[in-house]
Amino acid sequence: MSGSVSLVGELDLLLPITALLPLTAVLLVSQSNPYQTLVLRGILGSVSTLIYALLGAPDVAITEALVGTLLSTTLYAVALRSSMALRLTYPADDPPSESTQGLLRDWLGPLSLRLRLLPPEPAEPGEADASHGQLGPGLRLVLANPRLAERLRALEGFRRWQSSGGELLPGEGP
Secondary structure: OOOOOOOOOOHHHHHHHHHHHHHHHHHHHHOOOHHHHHHHHHHHHHHHHHHHHHOOOHHHHHHHHHHHHHHHHHHHHHHHHHHOEEEEEOOOOOOOOHHHHHHHHHHHHHHOOEEEEEOOOOOOOOOOOOOOEEEEOOOEEEEOOHHHHHHHHOOHHHHHHHHOOOEEEEOOOO
16 A cells, blocks of 8 residues: 555544543443443444544454454353353252242342252262252251352342341352
8 A cells, every 4th residue: 555544534533432442441341240341342342343444444343343342242241141150959858939039139139140049969979069059948058169158248138138047158168
C-alpha cells in the first residue's frame, strides 16, 4: 500500500468508540458475577472488532470477531456452565424437601452457584467422589472443602439456614 491513511474525517466517530475499550475493561475486571463478566468480554471483543474495521484492518477485525469474541466467549460460557454448580449427595431414605432445596438455592445465589442434588451411588474402589459434600438428615450440610464452607458461612443465607435448624460442617479438605 502506497497511500497514507488519514483519520481526520473519522475522528469524531473513532474517539467515542475507542473510549469504550478502557471503560469496558475496567468494568470487566471489577465484576464479581462470572456471568456478567461473560457478557462484558463479548462487548469488549465486539468493540475491538469495530475499531479494527474502522482503522482499515479487516483481516484483524475478522480474526478478533471469530477468535477473540465468539470462540473465547463460547469456551468461557461452557466452562462456567460446567463449573458453577455445587453437587451434593443425600441419603437414599431421606431426600431433601422442596423447602430445603429452596433454602439452599437462595443461599447459593450470591455466589452464582447452582444446586445439583445427586442420588447416593455406591462408590467403586479407588473412584473419586463426584460431589462437593453431603446433605444429611435434619438439615445437616457437610462440605468437603473447608474454604467453601467459610465462604458460605459469610453469606446472609447461612443465617436463614441456621434459623431453620440447619448446620454447616466442614469436611476433610485438601
